[in-house]
Amino acid sequence: xxxxxxxxxxxxxxxxxxxxxxxxxxxxxxxxxxxxxxxxxxxxxxxxxxxxxxxxxxxxxxxxxxxxxxxxxxxxxxxxxxxxxxxxxxxxxxxxxxxxxxxxxxxxxxxxxxxxxxx
Numbered sequence: 001x002x003x004x005x006x007x008x009x010x011x012x013x014x015x016x017x018x019x020x021x022x023x024x025x026x027x028x029x030x031x032x033x034x035x036x037x038x039x040x041x042x043x044x045x046x047x048x049x050x051x052x053x054x055x056x057x058x059x060x061x062x063x064x065x066x067x068x069x070x071x072x073x074x075x076x077x078x079x080x081x082x083x084x085x086x087x088x089x090x091x092x093x094x095x096x097x098x099x100x101x102x103x104x105x106x107x108x109x110x111x112x113x114x115x116x117x118x119x
Contacts, residue, residue, distance in 0.1 A: 026071055031056050032064050036073065036094060037101050043077065043089035068094070
């Protein structure tokens with residue numbers, strides 16, 4: 001007789017949707033969610049964005065911004081200057097992440113930041 005505490009097999013675990021797989025494939029990368037959250041308030045110049053995210057390198061920030069641009073979430077805008085400056089802003093699709101990121105932030109404050117790992 002099988003123990004009820006044992007794993008139930010694949011029937012007990014549903015298949016993860018393609019959408020969730022894609023979301024976490026992109027936003028689950030280190031720094032990506034933080035970058036999107038930093039751009040929620042509006043366009044930000046590269047140097048200001050770099051300063052606002054403690055611990056991120058210029059190279060990593062640049063790479064993640066390129067990925068977010070390719071995914072259609074961020075636009076790169078060049079201010080002709082002088083001096084020449086580059087700013088980034090969220091597209092409509094990127095800005096549509098705000099409710100989800102807000103809820104994730106609330107969940108983290110409630111469940112992770114207390115240090116207990118429980119809600």
